[in-house]
Amino acid sequence: MQLVLLCREQDFRYFGQDLVLGTLVKDLKDLEVSGVELPNGEIRRASVCAIVGDNLGSHGIGGIMSATFGEEIQRTINKALPGLPQVKLEKLVERLVSWGVETINDLKYVEGAPGADLSDVLPPIQIRKLLDSFKTADEQVGIMVSKLLLAHFQEDQGGLLLCADRCATAADLEGTHNLPPSPRLIALGDGFTFDQWMISIEGEIVSEGTQPTFLAGLAALFATFFVFNLEYPEEATCTLEFIQRRFLGLNPERGTKAAKGKVTSKTTGRLVQKKQTAVNPHVSTLLCQIMDYQWNF
Template sequence: METTFCLQRRQINVLPAPSITDLRDQWQYLFTQKGLYAHFELLTEVNILRALEMSMEECGRIIAEFFSNKPSNADVRAVLSRRSDIELFFFVIQLLMAHFSETQEGLILFANASSTPADVERTHALPATPRLILLGICIQQWMISFEGQIICAGIQPSFLSGLAAVFAIFYTLNVFNEYQAEAACTLEFIQRRFIGINPEKGTKGGRVLSKRTGKVPQKKKTVNTRVASLLKKLVDFEWDFI
């Protein structure tokens, strides 16, 4: 996959954009958990799963403590009231989405633990934009949907590994300038705080063709104001927390 990386990028970037079915037929390994991680690292020089794990160890507890001390709205208070044995990272993402007034369904869907990809496609109205699909309340497995179909099934039964893979999809398939509106703030927060990709500070953001329009989207020159505000508040809180 490393040897053929340039060929993969050429096919992904071609216009008109290839269908997901064609890409999966040509590059089956790319649409696996390990393939997505590897392609993302070659593209960005970031080991995405390690970056998420380190960020969670560094600031996950601080984010949870911040919202516990300063719940920003009723949705955040509702998430805080429901916490029991929820995995920390899942809890943090729920808090972020509540803070930004974004619905969980904008990024995450749930299905029965025994569901197959065909079952999920048949029983769910899968949107065109990427979604992480968690199987079972205890996250026994996860899948990723894109363009209305299941394109990847994970091998690690953890929320963090699934989130890493679904985030990699945005960069691997050139849709990182087009985060879905339903989860745009949360995804940008993940990009900047957890993954450490800040386009305005360098070239990692890139200028790529939009799969949706066939044009080069305008590069974001500033951080979303709501994301920037939360980042600043967290920095201030972290000093007090330490």
Template sequence: MSGMKEVLKDAVLLVLPSLSPDVTNQLVEKLMDQGVEGLDDLVYVKEDDILEFIRPIQCRKLLSSWKNQGQSLSNQRWMLSLEGQVVCEGAQPNFITGLAALFASFYNFNLQYQEEAACTLEFVQRRFVDINPERGSKAKKGKVTSKKTGQVVQKKNATVSPPVSSLLRKLADFEWNFV
């Protein structure tokens, strides 16, 4: 039961971080008394249920956040799966932490990017994370296996793949009129 208390406390503090510890604990106790057994139950909480502990605007913020929890495209949680198995669930609800875990897993497990996502991940890796496999210990030397034909070919000395280079050129040529 203590674990659920911490989960509810985190859900409250995520929306109202300035709430005092006493009020937070009272609010969590009230939620548990009303039968909230998980984060999914928070969408059923009504304003009258918790209005005695917090101000009306805080109550509306909290309820709005909980009701939109499943409908939003924001970075609330992340999971990392390898070969269909979840190997890591984000303890910190943060996109940057999830991205770091993603790149670390590819590096640590010596995996190659999926063909469908390779260009995007390579672009993010090279331009935003500043990891360049053409340099350093992870770079392949000499002859490599072609991804398209499967034959052994001499490695080209291109620092950026053609699709990524094309994207960069288009971004540079784009007129940013909103600034």
């Protein structure tokens, strides 16, 4: 038995299992795909067939290895291109791995990269269909996660996202919609997919997205809050703070962008100043629950 790696528990919690165990997983994939050359020139490859352990670390690496790139990419390709011959599927996976692609999200960087040529494996129309399916999936996941967070925190969708007709212009929105004073992401589409986004502040459109993706629009919305040093709207405070801390990695020890409003005291029934905390208690609870789930998986 050989020691693989050591990591302090506090570092594991801070950096996360993907970063800590990433190098090990990458080496295991390399051993499976490229193998080891013996002195006589023979190539020997090996795969992980089982992981046995009695601590949380073994659960962590088991969770990563259960969703290895080869399995994930094959499922996605089969869904996007049903009926693709097994020979082409295996060659496609081997080619992507050789380029250093390790997750589905990495595929978006393949298009246009130097030497990234799949023409001998797939015709151009199938390549385009495959890439479009990945982008569509990312869009739908991003929108649905945001809506799920709003529902979990029992907040109003309008505090984060306003939906409008895909043909609406900035002048149309300013003239026909009562745009709120705080920043909002306006999605032009049907609520699940959209062609364009805009950002509004003080009832006016200040940005029309050149990259028509939900994640680009969400990034622009957060940039607006930080560039202009604005508080989050009360209608979606928890959702925005959760996205900031969990997905953007912005975790200041002091200060918050939650509105400093007033609430009704449960003790006296009077209107009192809201207590300020570094992290919203509801957000902190969900973050802890997610961390516990990852450790107990």
